[in-house]
Amino acid sequence: MWLVRPAQPGDLNDILDIAGGQGPRMSSTLPKKQDALSTKIDQSTRSFAGINKPDEPKRFLFVLEDTRTGKVQGVSGIDARAGNGQPFYNYRQDALIHASHELGVSRRVEVLYPSHALTDHTLLCSFAIRPELRGTDAFELLSRARMLFIASHRSLFTDKVVVEIQGVQTQDGEVPFWDSLGRHFFNMDFETADQYSGLLSKTFIAELMPPNPIYVTLLSQAAQDALGQPHSQTQATYELLQREGFRAGCYLDIFDAGPVLEARTDALKSVVTSHPKTLHAASTDDGETCLICGGDGGDFRSTLTPLAESLQDQVKVSPKTWEYLGLSSGNTVRVTPL
Amino acid sequence: MLVIRPLQENDLDALYAMAQGAGKGLTTLPADRALLARKIQHAQETFNQRCAPEAGLYLFALEDTELKRCVGISGIQARVGLDEVFYNYRLSVTVNASRELDVHVRTPTLHLSNDMTGTTEVCSLLLSSSHRGGGTGLLLSRCRFMFLDDFRSHFSEKVFAEMRGVSDSNGQSPLWDALGSKFFDMEFSEADMLSGLGNKSFIAELMPKSPIYLPMLPDAARAVIGRVHENTEPALKMLQAEGFNFNGMVDIFDGGPAVEAFIHSIRTVREGINRHVMIRKKPLVTDVPAEQQVMISNRSFRDFRVTTIPAECIGLDTVSIPADVAEALEVESGDLVRLAPLKDTGRR
Numbered sequence: 001m002w003l004v005r006p007a008q009p010g011d012l013n014d015i016l017d018i019a020g021g022q023g024p025r026m027s028s029t030l031p032k033k034q035d036a037l038s039t040k041i042d043q044s045t046r047s048f049a050g051i052n053k054p055d056e057p058k059r060f061l062f063v064l065e066d067t068r069t070g071k072v073q074g075v076s077g078i079d080a081r082a083g084n085g086q087p088f089y090n091y092r093q094d095a096l097i098h099a100s101h102e103l104g105v106s107r108r109v110e111v112l113y114p115s116h117a118l119t120d121h122t123l124l125c126s127f128a129i130r131p132e133l134r135g136t137d138a139f140e141l142l143s144r145a146r147m148l149f150i151a152s153h154r155s156l157f158t159d160k161v162v163v164e165i166q167g168v169q170t171q172d173g174e175v176p177f178w179d180s181l182g183r184h185f186f187n188m189d190f191e192t193a194d195q196y197s198g199l200l201s202k203t204f205i206a207e208l209m210p211p212n213p214i215y216v217t218l219l220s221q222a223a224q225d226a227l228g229q230p231h232s233q234t235q236a237t238y239e240l241l242q243r244e245g246f247r248a249g250c251y252l253d254i255f256d257a258g259p260v261l262e263a264r265t266d267a268l269k270s271v272v273t274s275h276p277k278t279l280h281a282a283s284t285d286d287g288e289t290c291l292i293c294g295g296d297g298g299d300f301r302s303t304l305t306p307l308a309e310s311l312q313d314q315v316k317v318s319p320k321t322w323e324y325l326g327l328s329s330g331n332t333v334r335v336t337p338l
Numbered sequence: 339m340l341v342i343r344p345l346q347e348n349d350l351d352a353l354y355a356m357a358q359g360a361g362k363g364l365t366t367l368p369a370d371r372a373l374l375a376r377k378i379q380h381a382q383e384t385f386n387q388r389c390a391p392e393a394g395l396y397l398f399a400l401e402d403t404e405l406k407r408c409v410g411i412s413g414i415q416a417r418v419g420l421d422e423v424f425y426n427y428r429l430s431v432t433v434n435a436s437r438e439l440d441v442h443v444r445t446p447t448l449h450l451s452n453d454m455t456g457t458t459e460v461c462s463l464l465l466s467s468s469h470r471g472g473g474t475g476l477l478l479s480r481c482r483f484m485f486l487d488d489f490r491s492h493f494s495e496k497v498f499a500e501m502r503g504v505s506d507s508n509g510q511s512p513l514w515d516a517l518g519s520k521f522f523d524m525e526f527s528e529a530d531m532l533s534g535l536g537n538k539s540f541i542a543e544l545m546p547k548s549p550i551y552l553p554m555l556p557d558a559a560r561a562v563i564g565r566v567h568e569n570t571e572p573a574l575k576m577l578q579a580e581g582f583n584f585n586g587m588v589d590i591f592d593g594g595p596a597v598e599a600f601i602h603s604i605r606t607v608r609e610g611i612n613r614h615v616m617i618r619k620k621p622l623v624t625d626v627p628a629e630q631q632v633m634i635s636n637r638s639f640r641d642f643r644v645t646t647i648p649a650e651c652i653g654l655d656t657v658s659i660p661a662d663v664a665e666a667l668e669v670e671s672g673d674l675v676r677l678a679p680l681k682d683t684g685r686r
Contacts, residue, residue: 098521098544103537107544109521184553185434187443196439208434208441213548217520218555 004145007061014072024194026255048298057084077126088119089206110216124163145302147270167258168226177257180223274334282308282316294333342644345397368534413462419455425542426587473628483606503594504562513593516559618658
């Protein structure tokens with residue numbers, strides 16, 4: 001059985017192990033160092049409990065637990081406000097028309113503008129899962145449980161949700177966009193920069209990037225080709241988020257030019273389809289597999305369950321599922337189809 | 339005798355022939371009869387003070403008095419960028435630094451600039467191949483500094499020259515290929531030609547306005563920024579000897595440097611002296627090396643004349659010149675003339 005629940009201090013080593021299996025990615029919000037991760041888990045715990053320190057941003061970290069072994073096999077997160085009180089940097093892909101009436105020419109010039117426009121929107125982040133689980137129901141549970149959490153704690157989040165998708169990287173680990181742009185300003189390769197990025201705030205690093213617009217035509221061809229393109233490994237994530245209602249807009253990751261997906265919170269599939277319902281017992285284990293969640297704050301749990309019956313205001317699921325969710329008959333849950 | 343005088347209408351044929359012979363690269367004087375005729379007319383209006391001082395275009399002809407023909411031309415534009423927009427790239431540096439990351443990276447950056455607006459430019463130097471050598475080019479170029487010296491109120495305090503940048507024998511410019519052509523679908527030679535026809539600011543308006551970070555350009559393009567075409571090396575050396583220095587501005591098309599100097603610090607200006615004319619009867623050997631020649635100007639705005647004489651003519655208060663020289667300069671005994679060494683004497 002797969003269960004998504006808030007991350008706890010005891011999950012530290014499992015999460016470190018999973019994070020270590022990820023390649024270098026500067027925009028990742030998942031620390032690979034023990035201290036930083038431990039701090040993040042503590043902050044998440046306070047966020048779930050609603051006892052944040054003054055001015056402390058709300059950052060939620062979930063884990064995917066295999067209940068048979070108790071091992072954590074995946075991790076995902078939500079930052080209630082992108083940037084967490086600091087500017088959140090992206091490039092905005094835009095165009096200028098360079099035209100001359102006198103010379104009878106008009107030319108479209110693609111430009112990347114540094115932007116903070118997505119700052120303070122809710123950000124889905126820190127997603128990492130064992131490679132063998134990618135594309136499975138557990139993978140979908142880990143990602144979409146966040147949408148269910150947003151649906152059941154709507155007031156904590158903004159009207160728009162964004163998510164950064166990892167950009168193109170070659171098999172040797174080279175990032176064409178970085179090599180054509182960022183590297184000139186950092187004087188280091190992507191992997192080295194990535195190691196630093198775990199130690200310093202993203203803002204700090206973003207501030208080393210050039211503050212002026214970048215002309216796309218001056219980037220290497222490989223970098224131009226990579227603009228807005230997801231890493232091949234993110235295929236499943238990308239498709240899942242598209243089904244959820246996310247679309248690529250004009251924003252790109254400043255380090256690898258991966259796409260930033262955007263959605264209106266109230267139009268997310270999981271939010272639209274998951275109404276609060278009362279939990280009742282089902283007499284059978286049959287039924288279509290659904291995502292189900294319940295519990296407030298730190299008690300939030302989400303899992304996969306066969307849905308025996310769904311009526312206007314109530315659902316019937318096996319009491320075995322109640323156990324995982326820590327709920328009992330009469331409690332409120334949300335259910336959404338896979 | 340070779341004499342500098344204002345360019346006139348009847349110089350058109352000679353000028354057109356020279357412009358044709360110059361080929362690509364001389365953007366300010368394209369081989370276009372109508373355009374050249376307009377320039378001559380503009381110059382005439384300027385010398386006759388029929389146009390505003392800031393709109394002045396001073397074009398000087400080098401006349402071979404035996405051939406009775408113009409064999410070279412040089413010019414001064416009183417102010418650039420007043421009726422059109424004058425663009426350069428300013429070569430500057432962006433520093434990205436982080437003590438924590440141990441990063442301190444200097445990134446050379448080009449910023450589009452109009453900083454030269456309102457500044458006096460020396461321009462349009464062209465010398466017929468038949469008359470090159472023996473200091474003729476120096477006379478053609480440096481006579482302008484004598485003019486600037488005597489009529490400073492018509493010009494800015496600073497004067498600059500744009501030097502032709504690097505392009506190969508096919509007229510390909512590495513900077514244009516890496517930068518300009520990405521924004522303007524055109525060969526460098528064509529853009530250059532359009533510039534000469536007065537369309538430079540139109541083209542400039544199609545160029546990128548945001549800073550260009552040089553590491554994003556290929557090495558071939560970066561290597562030519564601030565460098566002059568090999569044919570322009572002598573002209574650059576001549577200006578450097580006059581005290582001109584690279585001012586950090588480069589041409590937006592080919593990356594050629596601009597060099598500038600304050601008029602009061604130009605060598606020809608600093609070393610100039612005034613003397614009263616005395617017509618000499620004694621014969622004079624005029625065929626002396628350039629090192630021993632001095633320029634002599636009649637200090638006339640409307641009928642400006644400059645030629646060269648041997649330095650030995652200069653006395654304590656006077657300069658004794660043969661009658662034919664006095665005639666060519668349109669001066670008489672007792673008139674005040676100005677003299678300056680033709681060549682850099684090494685004095686500082």
